[in-house]
Amino acid sequence: MKPIGPIPPAFADQEGTLMIAGRAAEAWVAAHGSPVFVYDFALVRAQVERFRAAMPAGVRLHYAVKANPYAPLVRATAPLVDGLDVASAGELAEVLAYKHGAAISFAGPGKRDAELEAAVRAGVTLNVESEGEARRAVAIGERTGIAPRLAVRVNPDLELRGSGMKMGGRASPFGVDAERVPALVREIVASGAEWRGLHIFAGSQALDSDALIETQAATVALAARLAEESGRVPPMVNLGGGFGIPHFAGDTPVDVARIGSALSGVLDARGALLGDTVFAIELGRWLVGEAGVYLTRVVDRKESRGETFLVVDGGLHHQLAASGNFGTVVRRNYPVAVAGQMGAPANDAVSVVGCLCTPLDRLADRVVLPRAEVGDVVAIFIAGAYGLTASPSAFLGHPAPAEVLAGAS
């Protein structure tokens, strides 16, 4: 049998019926159907507070909308954070209802002219990913008569050790190689665009606090070096994010207090050149991932050649990452539980499979759970980030699941 990932702290010590935002899992399913994503907003708020308590005063918190663009969640989160980061014109159109353009930034390779223009018109900061993109944005500024707000996304010559996805230190489609950034900064300033600063994103989903501390320090140092080499002070430096959350057995959470304390020291010592620079940290998964639970009902319980399968009415069409098919090399189990039997003895060896007619649709592979019968509800945790929108929801033509935000006001 294989281990399951750690159940997030808000749910780990529950006994009996799984409660989410004060309501039983079965009640959520009864009210909204199965499968359903339930997001407990109190947990998002708690993460924001944890961040604020740990980080130096003045460090801004941005929400990376791509982690979960569910509109009620974004609307509720927007007032708690200092900025929203979007990755497409679609996300931009959504968030303009919740945040002023000046507090929104737009990163991502392959921005089309129409996307650049939407951002320029909305007064959004464009994190430009290449010299070519910068020039297209400047041209759009000239054509529209609106000075574009431009920051340069940097492909740093450092990488975030232990990050789930490395995004720096190598050839990359993201950002401009650090050594070419000073020339581009000068070109942007000379163009008459509004110079907004630097976006330096070295990796994501890292659980090694020391690596995060080291990377933040190196990122601030890189920003200082680029400021000096370009002769232009960045009004803002987006330090990226990279704070991971535990998904798999053996994972442990990042120590935000320690990271904040180290960053405080780094910023205190940053020198005059970056004295007026505002720093931001951009988080998606860390803010919302653990707030979400995916609930799905057991439709069949079947034996085959000595193994037991719980067939549920959800599947990889809503939970691609949990099925091990999105960005993971080795398939490992997300945290999973039988919602009616939290804390009960686990003595039933099963695999939890989805309702799709493909062997890929396996949500938990050979795990030991309390015994579940047909009709019982299974909970897959860490469903708050990169869940529904990061899954092939149209695959095999099943209905869309409900999403519910609880506790937002």
Place this chain on the structure above:
Amino acid sequence: MKPIGPIPPAFADQEGTLMIAGRAAEAWVAAHGSPVFVYDFALVRAQVERFRAAMPAGVRLHYAVKANPYAPLVRATAPLVDGLDVASAGELAEVLAYKHGAAISFAGPGKRDAELEAAVRAGVTLNVESEGEARRAVAIGERTGIAPRLAVRVNPDLELRGSGMKMGGRASPFGVDAERVPALVREIVASGAEWRGLHIFAGSQALDSDALIETQAATVALAARLAEESGRVPPMVNLGGGFGIPHFAGDTPVDVARIGSALSGVLDARGALLGDTVFAIELGRWLVGEAGVYLTRVVDRKESRGETFLVVDGGLHHQLAASGNFGTVVRRNYPVAVAGQMGAPANDAVSVVGCLCTPLDRLADRVVLPRAEVGDVVAIFIAGAYGLTASPSAFLGHPAPAEVLAGAS
């Protein structure tokens, strides 16, 4: 650098501009926007004809709708095939417009009662995946007063060697273990349900013709054994599919003529017990995969640390499998071409990356192509099956791509 997969025969020998269904790739993009999926129906028709020419008379051809449920494609394909296989109530609702219920079968684990009832009411054959599901279907038949049409999906005690996805020969969420099938068949017949036969699916995406021949022979033998042990002749035996198509360098097509010839021998020798049984082969990918081309425009061409990236306006949100994130262990390149330069010398080492802000979004990894500039169109082949609906199309909020069926009438 890494190899790319073989361009399908209909496109491989083209020179100059890529033509799809008699129209230039750039014209398709100009007419429908970028990115766009273009399906050339003449290629689907040719596959159907290839199947008919190769297979013994009387062997039925079913289309597995999940491979591509695009409505105009299903509508055009339905009259050419003998049956449609669906995997959800959503697919069922779609195809009832094109095919009588008696020519539709519904397979898949985790069918809910509402799905079973929809199938019973439509007179669709249910390939039941477990004893429990069979009993639920029988109960629905009693409640509605309509005898359900039931076939048993068998988890065979054999597997398709070399198949991309193994679905037999082991513990499986699909079907009923062969050794338990006779008892279930007798139970179904005794219940008053309409007994429809057996569905035996041993694997998919196999390119080894010998393995397919061997598996078909073993499947017919298994059907005969189950008929004898159950004392009930199956009116139909669905032999599954499993015919693969080349995706990666070194892949070669299956030899349908040889498979058909071998199956002919097997069926001629099948003995009296299966003398009146109708045989069907169920194909998805093989019928429609090569008919589709995904066209996407280059938005940026950028250098980073000695590598060149073509950033396109498509990505893994439409082409998850081509990005290596769906069911593949080792990432390999799908066939890809610069649409305006078919047959031109390849001397530009590039990676083709999508517009999503994630390192996973790579459509071609370190390949050598003719030189492409911003504005050029890149073609990803084998986009006719498991493309758009098998991808996380909502990820990052980009607009839906167009789909076009060409040459259908």
